[in-house]
Amino acid sequence: MQLYLIRHGEAVSELTDPRRPLSDSGQTDIQRVAAFVQANITINVKKAFHSTKTRARETAEILSSSVTSTDSMQVDPDLTPNADPEIWKDRLVDERENVMLVGHLPHLDRLVALLVCGDESRSVVRFSTGTFVCLESLHSEQWVVRWVISPEILKP
DSSP: OEEEEEEOOOBOOTTTOTTOOBOHHHHHHHHHHHHHHHHHOOOEESEEEEOSSHHHHHHHHHHGGGSEESSOOEEOGGGSTTOOHHHHHHHHTTOOSOEEEEEOTTHHHHHHHHHHHSOTTSOOSOOOTTOEEEEEEEETTEEEEEEEEOHHHHOO
């Protein structure tokens, strides 16, 4: 099973817009990541989720063109910045199909650390905005980082 984790793209400041949608730069970064994925990696997911926040939804919408999903993208309140990573760890134990999550820091950082190291306080991946991470389950309790794509490495 593969787990795809994406941190939302760069958002506008709360002073500019309290909903914090993606900035122009954030949209461009996510479009660049989506185009790279579509051209180079086949991603099939059974389930895809994003947080309740606008910037995560917009990121998920842009990425949807590069990912084949059997279900539509769903909102999940357990993907907010300060959500407990144990919730998703527990949900993944019996999962056999690929899953995609679009969310925020510190939640994604803590979830990866928990899955890979067993300790949510140990950082494993640098999640700059727009970073796309693939984890692979060796079995339900052991995960490894398969690959990482960030907008910085795709800049022309």
